[in-house]
Each structure stands twice: as C-alpha cells, then as structure tokens.
Amino acid sequence: MKKNSRIRKRRLDTTILRTATNYLLPLLLLFxxxxxxxxxxxxxxxxxxxxxxSIAFVLHSFAYSTRRTLRLFQxxxxxxxxxxxxxxxxxxxxxxxxxxxxxxxxxxADSVAVIGSVGTALFFDIGVYLVVIGVVLTILFTIxxxx
Amino acid sequence: xxxxxILAPILAHMxxxxxxxxxxxxxxxxxxxxxxxxxxxxxxxxxxxxxVWENGNMTMQMGGWQAPFGITxxxxxxxxxxxxxxxxxxxxxxxxxxxxxxxxxxxxxxxFIFHFLIMGLMGAFLTGDIFNLYVWFEVVIISSFVxxxxxxxxxxxxxAVKYVTMNMLASSIFLxxxxxLYGITGSLNIADLPEHVAAVENRGLVTVTxxxxxxxxxxxxxxxxxYFWLPSSYHTPPSAIGxxxxxxxxxxxxxxxxxxxxxVFEPDDFILGVFIVIAILTMIxxxxxxxxKRNMRRIFSYFIVCHIGYLIAGIGIYTELALVGVVFYLxxxxxxxxxxxxxxxxxxKIRMTQDVYRLxxxxxxxxxxxxxxxxxxxxxxxxxxLSGFWPKIMLFQEAFKQESYVLLAxxxxxxxxxxxxxxxxxxxxxxxxLPKPNAEEIDHFATFHKRGKIALVLPVVGLAMVSLFxxxxxxxxxxxxxxxxxxxxxxxIYIESVMHHLx
Amino acid sequence: MELLLVALVGILxxxxxxxxxxxxxxxxxxxxxxxxxxxxxxIFLMGELTKGRAPIIDGDSxxxxxxxxxxxxxxxxxxxxxISFGLTAFAIxxxxxxxxxxxxxxxxxxxxxxLDI
Numbered sequence: 054m055k056k057n058s059r060i061r062k063r064r065l066d067t068t069i070l071r072t073a074t075n076y077l078l079p080l081l082l083l084f085x086x087x088x089x090x091x092x093x094x095x096x097x098x099x100x101x102x103x104x105x106x107s108i109a110f111v112l113h114s115f116a117y118s119t120r121r122t123l124r125l126f127q128x129x130x131x132x133x134x135x136x137x138x139x140x141x142x143x144x145x146x147x148x149x150x151x152x153x154x155x156x157x158x159x160x161x162a163d164s165v166a167v168i169g170s171v172g173t174a175l176f177f178d179i180g181v182y183l184v185v186i187g188v189v190l191t192i193l194f195t196i197x198x199x200x
Numbered sequence: 201x202x203x204x205x206i207l208a209p210i211l212a213h214m215x216x217x218x219x220x221x222x223x224x225x226x227x228x229x230x231x232x233x234x235x236x237x238x239x240x241x242x243x244x245x246x247x248x249x250x251x252v253w254e255n256g257n258m259t260m261q262m263g264g265w266q267a268p269f270g271i272t273x274x275x276x277x278x279x280x281x282x283x284x285x286x287x288x289x290x291x292x293x294x295x296x297x298x299x300x301x302x303x304x305x306x307x308x309x310x311x312f313i314f315h316f317l318i319m320g321l322m323g324a325f326l327t328g329d330i331f332n333l334y335v336w337f338e339v340v341i342i343s344s345f346v347x348x349x350x351x352x353x354x355x356x357x358x359x360a361v362k363y364v365t366m367n368m369l370a371s372s373i374f375l376x377x378x379x380x381l382y383g384i385t386g387s388l389n390i391a392d393l394p395e396h397v398a399a400v401e402n403r404g405l406v407t408v409t410x411x412x413x414x415x416x417x418x419x420x421x422x423x424x425x426x427y428f429w430l431p432s433s434y435h436t437p438p439s440a441i442g443x444x445x446x447x448x449x450x451x452x453x454x455x456x457x458x459x460x461x462x463x464v465f466e467p468d469d470f471i472l473g474v475f476i477v478i479a480i481l482t483m484i485x486x487x488x489x490x491x492x493k494r495n496m497r498r499i500f501s502y503f504i505v506c507h508i509g510y511l512i513a514g515i516g517i518y519t520e521l522a523l524v525g526v527v528f529y530l531x532x533x534x535x536x537x538x539x540x541x542x543x544x545x546x547x548x549k550i551r552m553t554q555d556v557y558r559l560x561x562x563x564x565x566x567x568x569x570x571x572x573x574x575x576x577x578x579x580x581x582x583x584x585x586l587s588g589f590w591p592k593i594m595l596f597q598e599a600f601k602q603e604s605y606v607l608l609a610x611x612x613x614x615x616x617x618x619x620x621x622x623x624x625x626x627x628x629x630x631x632x633x634l635p636k637p638n639a640e641e642i643d644h645f646a647t648f649h650k651r652g653k654i655a656l657v658l659p660v661v662g663l664a665m666v667s668l669f670x671x672x673x674x675x676x677x678x679x680x681x682x683x684x685x686x687x688x689x690x691x692x693i694y695i696e697s698v699m700h701h702l703x
Numbered sequence: 704m705e706l707l708l709v710a711l712v713g714i715l716x717x718x719x720x721x722x723x724x725x726x727x728x729x730x731x732x733x734x735x736x737x738x739x740x741x742x743x744x745x746i747f748l749m750g751e752l753t754k755g756r757a758p759i760i761d762g763d764s765x766x767x768x769x770x771x772x773x774x775x776x777x778x779x780x781x782x783x784x785x786i787s788f789g790l791t792a793f794a795i796x797x798x799x800x801x802x803x804x805x806x807x808x809x810x811x812x813x814x815x816x817x818l819d820i
Binding site: 331335338342345346349352354355357358360361362364365368369371372375376378379380382383388 | 723728731735738739742745746748749750775776779782783786789790793794797798800801804805810813814815
Binding site: 131134135138139142146149153154155156157158 | 204207211214215217218221222224260261262263264
C-alpha cells in the first residue's frame, strides 16, 4: 500500500516534464512580465500577469517538489505580499502629496523605449503582480503541504 | 467639500496592516505597532467627524473620475459617526488583545488580519458606490473568517462552517441584487441611483430587487429566519474577536440597510410591513433563545440577535423620530456589545469558565471591577439614566404613535427579557457565592503582570465610560442623532453633495 | 444568445442552491462555486451583450456614434471572480481542516458548538 502511494506520488516528475519545465519556467515568467506591461490599454495587467507567473512556479513544483520551488525564492513568498502592498499604496498615495485625489494616474511626459509611458498606474500594477504571486503561492503551498 | 482626508481612517489601518506584515514574527513589535496604528486611526476619525460636523458632507472621487462614473467616497454624519464608533471599538479591542491574545495566534497574523477587518469596516461606512460596498463587505468577511478560525479548535471549526456558509450565501444574494439593479438602472453610484430607480416602470422588479438587498443585508445582520449562524459561532473565538464581531459586524448590515433604504429605495408600505414583521420575529426568537442558555457568551450572542430586532423595527416605523431612536440605539449597541464580550473574556480569565451556574462570588472578590461590569450590564438592560434607556423610550413612543401595538408589545417583551436575563447574570455571577470554592483552580488573572492587567481592564473601563457618557450626556448624542435622522429623511442632501458638479 | 444565457443562469442558480442544501461538505463547496458563476453571468447579461465591440470610445468623439460594449459589467465580474477565488480557496482549506478534526463530511453532525457549555 505504501509503495503504491509512493509510485503514485512520483508519477508527475518524469524527465520529460522536468526538461520541459526548465525551458518553460523562464518563458512563462517572461510572458507574465509581458502581460503585466501591456496591461494598461490592452488586455492584461497585474492580476493576470501574477497568475501566469504563479502558474509557472506551480508547474515547477509539480515537476520537482514544493521545497525546491521555495528554494528558487530567496525569501518566503509571504514577504512578497507586504512589498507589493507597499508599492501599490505608495503609487496610490503619491498623487495625494501632489494635491490630486487618491489613486489619480500621474504620467511621466516622456515614454521609455520598450515599456511605453510610465506612470503611477504601472507601479500600482506591479504591486498587484507581486501580491498575487505571494498570495497564490502561499495558498497553494499551504494546501499541498497538508495533502 | 472635496478632500482626500475622507480616506484617512481607511489608509491609517491599511498602512498599519502593511507595516505589521513586515514584522510577522516579532510579537512585541506587532503589539506596539497595532496600538500606535489604532491611536492614529482614532485621532484621524475624530478629526473627520469634526470636519463633517462643521462643514457638512464630504465627498471624494477616487482617481479623479467624476461621479457617477468613478468610485465615490462620501462621509455624511452617519458615516462619520460609524467611523468614530469603529475607531473607538478598534482601539479598545486592540489594546485588550495585546494582553488577551496568546502568542501563537499573534504569530499567525492576528493583528494584521484585525487591521484589515477594521479597514474593511471603515471602507464600507465611507463608500458611496454600491459595488464598492460589496467589495468592502468581502474584505470584512474574509478577514472575519480568518479571525474566527485561527487556532483551529474543534468547536471553532464547526461554528465557522455555519458562519462561512451563511455569509457566502448572503454575499451571493447581495451580488445578484447588484447585478439586477445595474441591469434595470445602469448605475451603481448610490447618489445617482435614486433618480434611475424612480424612472423604472416595472415597480414589481424594483420591489424584488429591494427585497433581495434586504435578504442579503438581513443575513449579515442576523435577522429572523437566518440568524442561527450567529449564536453558533460568535462564542467560539477568543473574546477579543467576539468583541469586534458582536459590536460591529452585524451593525454593518444595519448601516447598509439604513443607507440603501433611505437613499436608493423609497420604501413603500409593503416593504415597511416586511421590516416590521421580520423585526417582531427577530426580537421574539432572540428573546426566547436567550432564556435557557448557560454559557455567558452564548447569552450575549442571542442578545445581539434580539437587539438587532429593535434596529429593524425602527427602520420599519420609518418616521424621523424612529430613525433618531435607531441611530441612537446603534451608537449605544456598538459600544455595549463589544464591552460585554471583553467583560466575558476577563471573567473567563479569572474563573476559567463561562457557565453562569458555575460562576459566582465575583462581587466579593473583585468589588471595583464588578461595579464597572454593572455599568455595562445595566446599560444593556436600559435602566435609566444609562445609555440603553433613551433610544428604547423613543422607539416605544413611535411604535405607540403609529398604533402598531403588536410591535410595541414585542419591544416591551424583548426589553423585559433583557432585563430579566441581565438580573439573572448579575445574581448568578456577581452576588451568589461561588458554588464549590476550589483551591486548585488557578486565577489566571492574578498571575498576569501589572501591564497585562491594565491592558485588559483599561479598555473595558474606557468603553464603560463611553456608555456612561452616552447615557448622562444624552442631549449631546441626541443632537448628533437628530441631525443624522434629518439627513436620512432628506436624501437630497446626500445626493446633492455627491452630484453637485453636474448642476 | 441572451435566451441561452438566461437559461444557463437559471440552471446555475438552481443547481447551486440544490447543492448547498445537501448535507455533504464537498457539495456545499460546489454549490457555492456554481452560485458565484451564476451571479457573474447574470451581471454579464445585465450589461446587455454587444458582440465584437471593444469597450472603448474614441478619445476625440463627443457623441456616441458607434455601438460600444459596456465596460462596467466586465470590471464588476473581474472583481467578483477575484473575490470568489479568495473565498473558495479559504473554504477549501476550512472544509479540509474541519474534515481532519471531525472525521466526517456530514454537515448535520457538526453541532458541538451548539451544545450549551
């Protein structure tokens, strides 16, 4: 019985999946960044980008193990939540200092080469991106640890 | 007057929560930060109230998008009052839980979630957009789920299943109501809605939507058929959490009803009739439920249900004086109910039980503390001149004037039961001798160091002082509540303050 | 299309409520997911379906000459999906924990907390 369950547990970490994950992880992360950056006028944004990035890590944890995925992060994914929240909070609060309502978008006059126009909305989205990764990974790893 | 300051109470708690997350493992730092955050939020809330009191309604358009397209934040006198009450309770409970909450709970993020919960409450009171209200509701209930289940004892879990189920159901119904309302009016801004609602030709659809809102808010504020989740869950978490839940969460539903049914829907006789019937049944079922309970916190939970009935009844009568009574009762109830749960926590710490039959001799052992508890209990019962007395008189008077004698009889019945149970608690817990004085029973309270004792007792004394103040300076509170009731009866003030740029 | 969605909303709501009324915890969870999805489609339906149009109006147009999709329901649904995602994640963990502590998935047997004392 015990042997049986071990076999079932190992079913997912095949060589094919591991090799594919090695290539897919950076690709998916890059794609998540792309989705994050195009999000202001086109479909995409921090939430979806964060989900894609966390799916990349989930795939990695399927192929290897949750512990090895956690080792990819130098810090606990839990720490991403306050960092992301701080970033969003600051980008929302910046207009208040300049005398506009909370969360007003402030844009730099010149646009950056690849990214396009940069404004507070982008930083807000990056904050959301980090929070989503932190939350999703914390939830999933908590669930998978208990299984 | 347009100002970012309206967001200050929300942002103060948000910032506290974020800072707390950086100190995830440092218990002492978490306690300090939480108390500081609460103090700041309290001062900010008072300032907001003062501004609203002097200059009238304040509004703010998120991100500079004008109403009705953007999300509006509005603070009229009712919102500001609720924010101040929330801040008072949050400060008291925050200080209380620095001593009452055990360390493993704090390590799992007790304070962080607590501040998120309070932020959600502040947001719900200040928002002027009905979908945004839904979002704040969700912030509150998700935080409350976590606070309720932290620790994971068996009965906590089982109570949580009922709590989570009913609250999720209420949210689904609320969301459905919002969807239909958007479908028939095409707007979500509370100040913009009344005009559109009035223009809808199919009045039946409007009534159905209004009742859907009533069901959604009703489940959250524990009114008659859907109240059972409250007494099954509120006594299971630590008393600090019970205090926030008992004081504030159900009142959020009542606040939303006050807002929606004065500004958005002009309730007709049918809806008001539903309110009155539900109120009567709520009071009766709460009063009957309370009679045979032995666990003190369960008694208080049933009191919450019973007294929600008063508030719903006042909304059902719908005269200006009745609304004065409702708001006055709301103010009194938030303070007293929170205090009751904190008081039961102190008794638990001293005697290690909540069973009123096994308690006793409290007055002999702790005479000064008993005096404070007496103030709380007798404010609840509404013994003049304490705080519960004035609003009850107003509600009785209005019920009599409207010739709804069944309602009047129920109000008196519920008050009588409350008085009876309070008297019984007083005689069982405080006057009677301890049934079997047991030397081995440890008095946990005595082993606390001095700072811990102060942190436990000070908030209870503070809230008891607030209760006394409400009772003795009733004229001051009446001034506030009369203005609120006037604003509720004349929603054009609210609408005007949001939509003035279109005129 | 509208009629199809109306029927779908009805099916999702009734199936959801039916499942919530069952005694099993897993069915309770499934019921909530269905109810949530039903509510989302209802909001979507309420915003009037506009096929093949983006929810964008030209920056320099003063009058609405062209048909455009209503962006509000989409924003509402997105928010509601995020919220129901969080709620469902919490509910799964809670029910798992309840199952672990009580050893049953029968909702009617969870009555310890209702015993007085």
